[in-house]
Amino acid sequence: MGGDEIGAALKVLILGGTREARQLAGLATGERGFDVVSSLAGRVARPVLPAGAVRVGGFGGVRGLRDWLADNGIEVIVDATHPFAATISAHAAQAARMTGVPILQLRRPGWPQQPDDHWLRVPDMAAAAAAAAGFERVFLTIGRQHVGEFADLDETWFLIRAIDPPTGPVPPQHLLLLARGPFTVEQEIALLREHRIDALLTKDSGGDLTEAKMTAARHEGIPVIVVDRPPLPAGADHTDTVAGAWDWLCARSGRDRIPAETDGPVVGLEGI
Numbered sequence: 001m002g003g004d005e006i007g008a009a010l011k012v013l014i015l016g017g018t019r020e021a022r023q024l025a026g027l028a029t030g031e032r033g034f035d036v037v038s039s040l041a042g043r044v045a046r047p048v049l050p051a052g053a054v055r056v057g058g059f060g061g062v063r064g065l066r067d068w069l070a071d072n073g074i075e076v077i078v079d080a081t082h083p084f085a086a087t088i089s090a091h092a093a094q095a096a097r098m099t100g101v102p103i104l105q106l107r108r109p110g111w112p113q114q115p116d117d118h119w120l121r122v123p124d125m126a127a128a129a130a131a132a133a134g135f136e137r138v139f140l141t142i143g144r145q146h147v148g149e150f151a152d153l154d155e156t157w158f159l160i161r162a163i164d165p166p167t168g169p170v171p172p173q174h175l176l177l178l179a180r181g182p183f184t185v186e187q188e189i190a191l192l193r194e195h196r197i198d199a200l201l202t203k204d205s206g207g208d209l210t211e212a213k214m215t216a217a218r219h220e221g222i223p224v225i226v227v228d229r230p231p232l233p234a235g236a237d238h239t240d241t242v243a244g245a246w247d248w249l250c251a252r253s254g255r256d257r258i259p260a261e262t263d264g265p266v267v268g269l270e271g272i
């Protein structure tokens, strides 16, 4: 397996939908020694595309992914999906085990709690809904997929922000704000004030693209209900930086590490 001076390129599948996945695809695409395809679920109507080859849509469960890996001669997988995309991560880990294809999990760290933060950590969306019931005006920034979990809360008003509209049930009292970050701290403070928000509700997604809301809540002294990350499947290599993933890929390809600048500016509107 793997490329050498004159050998074949290493066939890499990057499971994406995150900025880190795009950064990694940007590093490896076009580099001698790598043949990269990025995979997106197809959830967002107008996704930000990574450099290089892209496929879109589910694989059809673990078996579908296993077959896809074999059919496409994939030699290594980088699971760079969002920290809350637990199903595809579990499928990737299982398919890697079934096929013997090495896999790396790339996950950015969660947000660190600061001394001035009033956080209420909850294990899942059901617990988040129970916590939200204790507030009057909640800023709900969890994307559109789990908004239905809050649909029974008829005494709490929600400001729901998502890239695309929720398709299922929604809470009876709400305002829907369709927007894609990144947002500035000033914008987030203005939103909290305009809508007299008394709690922010978010996943512990981590990353600086959506961190402004956390800074804004801290500034305004507003409590934050933080949904903890689901556990990662066991048995895979792990890194929390793009640089670490790049090192891993270079090592797998059997070539020296190629120096890479991974902290450059974000280009275009990013998926979160």
Ligand code: NAP
Residues within 6 Å of the ligand: 015, 016, 017, 018, 039, 040, 041, 042, 043, 056, 057, 058, 059, 060, 061, 062, 064, 065, 080, 081, 082, 084, 085, 086, 087, 088, 089, 091, 142, 143, 203, 271, 272
């Ligand atoms: P999920 O619940 O873990 O996965 C559900 C199903 O969607 C999977 O079983 C798979 O379908 C398909 N899928 C997910 N990610 C895929 C990918 N990268 N390529 C091909 N198929 C994929 O996933 P999710 O939470 O809906 O997230 C979907 C995508 O959005 C991911 O790429 C993730 O990185 C990105 N994203 C998620 C969040 C979030 O908060 N969850 C936030 C920002 C971006 P099959 O079983 O048919 O293969």
